[in-house]
Amino acid sequence: MSRSLPRIRDVALAAGVSTATVSRALSHPDRVSQETRDRVRAAVEKTGYTVNLAARNLRRRQTGSIVVLVPNLANPFFSLILSSIAGAISPAGYNVLIADTAQARGNEGRIFDYLSNNRADGLILLDGCLADEIRLSREQAKALPPLVFACEWIDDTDLPSVRVDNEEGARLAIRHLAGLGHRRIGHILGPLENVLTSARAKGAAEEITAQGLERRDDWFFSGDFSMASGAAAARRWLSMKERPTAMFCSSDEMAFGFISELHRHGLAVPDDVSVVGFDNIAIAERFVPALTTVHQPRDTIGRLAAEMLLALIDKDGAAAKDASLKSGHEVLPVELVIRESTRALS
Amino acid sequence: MSRSLPRIRDVALAAGVSTATVSRALSHPDRVSQETRDRVRAAVEKTGYTVNLAARNLRRRQTGSIVVLVPNLANPFFSLILSSIAGAISPAGYNVLIADTAQARGNEGRIFDYLSNNRADGLILLDGCLADEIRLSREQAKALPPLVFACEWIDDTDLPSVRVDNEEGARLAIRHLAGLGHRRIGHILGPLENVLTSARAKGAAEEITAQGLERRDDWFFSGDFSMASGAAAARRWLSMKERPTAMFCSSDEMAFGFISELHRHGLAVPDDVSVVGFDNIAIAERFVPALTTVHQPRDTIGRLAAEMLLALIDKDGAAAKDASLKSGHEVLPVELVIRESTRALS
DNA sequence: CTGAAAGCGCTTACAG
DNA sequence: CTGAAAGCGCTTACAG
Numbered sequence: 001m002s003r004s005l006p007r008i009r010d011v012a013l014a015a016g017v018s019t020a021t022v023s024r025a026l027s028h029p030d031r032v033s034q035e036t037r038d039r040v041r042a043a044v045e046k047t048g049y050t051v052n053l054a055a056r057n058l059r060r061r062q063t064g065s066i067v068v069l070v071p072n073l074a075n076p077f078f079s080l081i082l083s084s085i086a087g088a089i090s091p092a093g094y095n096v097l098i099a100d101t102a103q104a105r106g107n108e109g110r111i112f113d114y115l116s117n118n119r120a121d122g123l124i125l126l127d128g129c130l131a132d133e134i135r136l137s138r139e140q141a142k143a144l145p146p147l148v149f150a151c152e153w154i155d156d157t158d159l160p161s162v163r164v165d166n167e168e169g170a171r172l173a174i175r176h177l178a179g180l181g182h183r184r185i186g187h188i189l190g191p192l193e194n195v196l197t198s199a200r201a202k203g204a205a206e207e208i209t210a211q212g213l214e215r216r217d218d219w220f221f222s223g224d225f226s227m228a229s230g231a232a233a234a235r236r237w238l239s240m241k242e243r244p245t246a247m248f249c250s251s252d253e254m255a256f257g258f259i260s261e262l263h264r265h266g267l268a269v270p271d272d273v274s275v276v277g278f279d280n281i282a283i284a285e286r287f288v289p290a291l292t293t294v295h296q297p298r299d300t301i302g303r304l305a306a307e308m309l310l311a312l313i314d315k316d317g318a319a320a321k322d323a324s325l326k327s328g329h330e331v332l333p334v335e336l337v338i339r340e341s342t343r344a345l346s
Numbered sequence: 347m348s349r350s351l352p353r354i355r356d357v358a359l360a361a362g363v364s365t366a367t368v369s370r371a372l373s374h375p376d377r378v379s380q381e382t383r384d385r386v387r388a389a390v391e392k393t394g395y396t397v398n399l400a401a402r403n404l405r406r407r408q409t410g411s412i413v414v415l416v417p418n419l420a421n422p423f424f425s426l427i428l429s430s431i432a433g434a435i436s437p438a439g440y441n442v443l444i445a446d447t448a449q450a451r452g453n454e455g456r457i458f459d460y461l462s463n464n465r466a467d468g469l470i471l472l473d474g475c476l477a478d479e480i481r482l483s484r485e486q487a488k489a490l491p492p493l494v495f496a497c498e499w500i501d502d503t504d505l506p507s508v509r510v511d512n513e514e515g516a517r518l519a520i521r522h523l524a525g526l527g528h529r530r531i532g533h534i535l536g537p538l539e540n541v542l543t544s545a546r547a548k549g550a551a552e553e554i555t556a557q558g559l560e561r562r563d564d565w566f567f568s569g570d571f572s573m574a575s576g577a578a579a580a581r582r583w584l585s586m587k588e589r590p591t592a593m594f595c596s597s598d599e600m601a602f603g604f605i606s607e608l609h610r611h612g613l614a615v616p617d618d619v620s621v622v623g624f625d626n627i628a629i630a631e632r633f634v635p636a637l638t639t640v641h642q643p644r645d646t647i648g649r650l651a652a653e654m655l656l657a658l659i660d661k662d663g664a665a666a667k668d669a670s671l672k673s674g675h676e677v678l679p680v681e682l683v684i685r686e687s688t689r690a691l692s
Numbered sequence: 693c694t695g696a697a698a699g700c701g702c703t704t705a706c707a708g
Numbered sequence: 709c710t711g712a713a714a715g716c717g718c719t720t721a722c723a724g
Contacts, residue, residue, distance in 0.1 A: 004489070005464055007701060018711045023703055033709060050464045054404040055701035058716050063400060065441070073429035074628070076422035083419035083446050090445075090456075095411070098444050099436075100429050118351055118396045143350070227632050253629075260632040282420070283599075286573050286606040288634045353717060364695045369719055379693060401717035404700050694724085701716105708710085 006047040015043035026051065065095040066309065067120035069111075071127040071152075073100040075225075077251070077281055077298075078126060081150065084302030085124060092310050094121065101127045112137065117145040122309045128152030128195045134159075146312035150305035151296075152195055153329070160312070162305045162330040166196055169294035169334040170203030170248065171210075173276040176292070176336055177246040178211040181345035182274060186219040186244030188233045188254050200250050200278065219244050223254050230257025237273075238265055245273060245345055252277035252284050252293055259287070259341065274342040289340035297332055304330055352393040361389035372397065411441040412655065413466035415457075417473040417498075419446040421571075423597070423627055423644075424472060427496065430648030431470060438656050440467065447473045458483065463491040468655045474498030474541045480505075492658035496651035497642075498541055499675070506658070508651045508676040512542055515640035515680040516549030516594065517556075519622040522638070522682055523592040524557040527691035528620060532565040532590030534579045534600050546596050546624065565590050569600050576603025583619075584611055591619060591691055598623035598630050598639055605633070605687065620688040635686035643678055650676055 012019045017036060025032045025040035032040075043049075057064045066089050070078050086096045097120065104110040111130070113119060115137050122145050131154045137144055149161035170187075177185050187204045190197035201220065208215045221236060223229035230249060234257070237243055249255040255277035259269045269275050269289055277284060277293035284291040308330070358365045363382060371378045371386035378386075389395075403410045412435050416424050432442045443466065450456040457476070459465060461483050468491050477500045483490055495507035516533075523531050533550045536543035547566065554561045567582060569575035576595060580603070583589055595601040601623035605615045615621050615635055623630060623639035630637040654674070 008703095009701085019701090020703075020711060020713095021709085024710085027703075031709075036709080050459070050462055052404070052464065052701050054400050054409060055716090056703075057400040058398070058404050058718085059701080059703045061716065073432070074426045076425060076628075079422060079425055080420045082444075083449065086419070086444070086446060087449050090449075095441075095443055097441050098428075098432070100432060103429065103433055103436075113396070116396055118398065227629070231632070256629060256632050260634055260636070263634045282422075283573070283602060283629060286577070286602050288606055288609045290606070354719095355717085365717090366695060366697095366719075367693085370694085373719075377693075382693080398717050401700090402719075404702085405717080405719045407700065696723090698720095698722105700718085703716090704714095706714105707712090 005052075006049040007052070008049070010047045011040065011043045011049045014047055015039045062121050063119060064093070065097050065120045066122045066124065066306075067097045067099060067114050068124045069099055069101050069104075069114060069127050069130070071100075071129070072102050073098065075253075076283075077253075077279055080282075080298040081126065081302040084299040085150075085306045088303045088306035089310070101130070115144060117143050120145050122313050123147035124305050124309055125149050126151050128154055129193055130154070131157075146309060148305045148309045148312065150301055155195060160308055160328045160330075162301050162308065162332070164296050164301070164332045164334045166199035166334075167203030167206070169278060169296075169336075170200040171207040172334065172336040173248045173278070173294055174204050174207035174211065176338065177248065177274060177276065177342065178207075178213060180246070180274065180342060182244075182246040183213055183345075184219070184242070184244045184246070185213060186221060186237070186247045188221040188223040188230060188247060188249045188258065190250040191224045192222075197250060204248055223250065225251040225253060227253045227257035227260070230254030230259075231261035232257075234258045234261035234265075238262070238267075243273070246275070246342070247273060248276045248278075250278050252279040252281045252291060255291055255293070255341070256283075256287060259289075259291075269341050270343040274345075276336075276342055280337055284337075285339065287341075292339045292342040293337055295335050295337050300332060304332075351398075352395045353398070354395070356393045357386065357389045357395045360393055361385045408467050409465060410439070411443050411466045412468045412470065412652075413443045413445060413460050414470045415445055415447050415450075415460060415473050415476070417446075417475070418448050419444065421599075422629075423599075423625055426628075426644040427472065427648040430645040431496075431652045434649045434652035435656070447476070461490060463489050466491055468659050469493035470651050470655055471495050472497050474500055475539055476500070477503075492655060494651045494655045494658065496647055501541060506654055506674045506676075508647050508654065508678070510642050510647070510678045510680045512545035512680075513549030513552070515624060515642075515682075516546040517553040518680065518682040519594045519624070519640055520550050520553035520557065522684065523594065523620060523622065523688065524553075524559060526592070526620065526688060528590075528592035529559055529691075530565070530588070530590045530592070531559060532567060532583070532593045534567040534569040534576060534593060534595045534604065536596040537570045538568075543596060550594055567593075569596065571597040571599060573599045573603035573606070576600030576605075577607035578603075580604045580607035580611075584608070584613075589619070592621070592688070593619060594622045594624075596624050598625040598627050598637060601637055601639070601687070602629075602633060605635075615687050616689040620691075622682075622688055626683055630683075631685065633687075638685045638688040639683055641681050641683050646678060650678075 008019045011022045089096050153161035221233040255275050277291045280293045280295035284293050354365045357368045435442050499507035567579040601621050623637045626639045626641035630639050
């Protein structure tokens with residue numbers, strides 16, 4: 001920034017008051033007389049003053065930033081969540097810093113840097129694979145700032161989170177396929193270490209059993225949420241002697257990869273196999289065929305995570321930490337959106 | 347941040363040197379003896395010190411942040427560009443703030459706030475529709491920080507930019523379709539005020555003429571880059587008496603919307619009409635049919651924009667402003683990726 | 693190569 | 709309701 005920017009002193013001069021009064025008029029208008037308020041406002045306008053955030057933050061002993069850690073920025077699943085987080089955080093006066101943990105993992109210590117309470121007043125973590133880092137930070141008594149998990153979480157901790165009912169989503173998917181007459185249902189898993197993977201696999205396995213269907217290990221396909229892994233699963237499916245007649249994919253992208261790869265081999269969905277996704281990202285309704293999938297309310301997830309975090313930061317500031325806030329888990333309902341990629345077994 | 351964080355004074359005490367020396371050892375290791383360097387490093391490790399960025403930035407009269415303004419965070423086209431920007435900017439020691447102009451437009455003044463050099467040491471603008479704001483800022487002599495446009499730009503200014511050869515991309519698309527024997531080629535436009543819209547429409551119109559094809563106004567369909575607008579174009583296409591046999595869409599998302607809407611009406615691509623997109627976003631190769639499209643090197647765009655901006659900031663700092671840097675336009679080549687959504691006119 | 697000292701621009705108890 | 713003054717934590721000419 002150039003040295004010619006107006007400072008609070010310039011406003012004070014123009015308004016004929018002290019800098020302390022200008023500061024108060026701006027930050028606590030109620031602690032200042034009506035007349036002073038008006039004069040300061042006029043002086044601000046005249047000088048074109050805007051507060052220097054570095055100075056304010058230094059003095060207030062805060063960073064003014066909320067850091068959001070995303071597993072993979074290039075994944076469209078996160079974009080809507082990010083914009084709803086930003087939409088809820090910005091009005092509260094914080095900057096939103098978005099960092100890609102996949103990228104940060106390259107640089108040793110980078111993640112710790114973000115986790116440090118030196119960097120952010122609060123954290124929203126969309127990546128549940130930070131258990132080790134968080135444990136280490138805690139052991140070293142490096143105080144973490146208030147944080148909230150969104151979408152993913154860490155098992156066996158009291159860290160607050162916002163997520164959907166992943167098990168129920170999986171059950172809905174399986175129930176839908178069973179209802180269409182499918183008896184052999186496959187499932188493409190997410191990454192093995194991922195909490196979403198186990199939750200959805202558990203729900204799927206339970207419902208398969210509940211429906212009295214055969215549960216075979218080789219009908220659980222490995223994956224990592226990516227389109228490429230969905231395509232790889234399709235190739236394995238093609239090579240099987242006894243194929244599932246329906247597939248529940250743990251992400252929409254894997255469903256697209258699976259469908260597309262079958263299409264390249266001359267097979268069609270849902271004619272040759274029914275497919276259900278998970279997420280309901282924007283393109284799901286425009287894919288060909290339109291994808292039957294489990295809807296995650298991404299805007300709500302982002303907004304709630306932001307609100308929970310802001311509440312935590314306030315509580316911390318007021319030294320009145322609310323235990324229920326600090327370890328609350330908001331579990332949002334999911335719903336199945338039935339479209340064209342599934343149909344009754346013929 | 348809690349008040350118990352180690353400060354530079356703690357490091358100085360532990361190392362038995364002054365705070366000035368600690369600061370130097372950290373910021374300018376070469377200006378300090380080898381022994382001092384080692385002792386400071388040991389003291390940093392022992393105390394767990396990390397620099398307080400607000401204090402550093404205040405003292406250095408900088409913000410430490412680069413702001414990226416995106417037209418729409420929820421659009422997957424931008425995600426890869428954003429992550430490559432972040433990948434190039436972060437190592438240089440800047441925070442990357444991402445803001446959604448669609449959201450910011452709601453709050454009056456928000457955009458100006460971001461444009462202020464009080465907020466960021468540099469700007470990367472992915473939104474070309476900021477012409478008015480930039481003109482106003484300049485007129486009011488509110489010094490803008492160094493900035494670079496990426497993807498989009500503003501005509502008739504000397505503001506530097508990174509972009510692809512949009513006209514050539516359009517020509518490649520039309521030439522490909524003409525080469526397949528198509529004589530009636532339609533085009534779905536982007537938003538009317540958008541510079542990309544005119545560049546691509548110009549290239550398309552030129553090449554249609556160059557190929558000796560009929561150019562009809564009603565074969566230029568309005569759109570706004572979204573899937574919904576592609577679907578709307580499809581409905582108009584369906585209602586026409588004389589339909590184009592091939593469509594060039596100014597974005598992949600519009601192509602998906604167009605194809606999907608036709609599919610809902612029982613028509614298929616490329617059997618009933620050939621379709622070319624623009625962007626080559628990740629899902630293009632996995633759409634059904636896989637989309638023929640004009641590839642934009644999104645990672646290169648992001649990286650180059652970041653590098654240009656960093657160079658500008660350095661130059662500004664050194665007061666040695668390089669005119670060619672300040673108004674350079676990097677135009678990257680595009681290439682046509684031929685897949686399954688186009689085929690010879692039967 | 694190193695240290696003492698000033699100052700970046702703001703906010704906030706404190707006193708009046 | 710208002711002002712004088714201290715101080716947030718760092719960096720950097722300046723002097724030695």
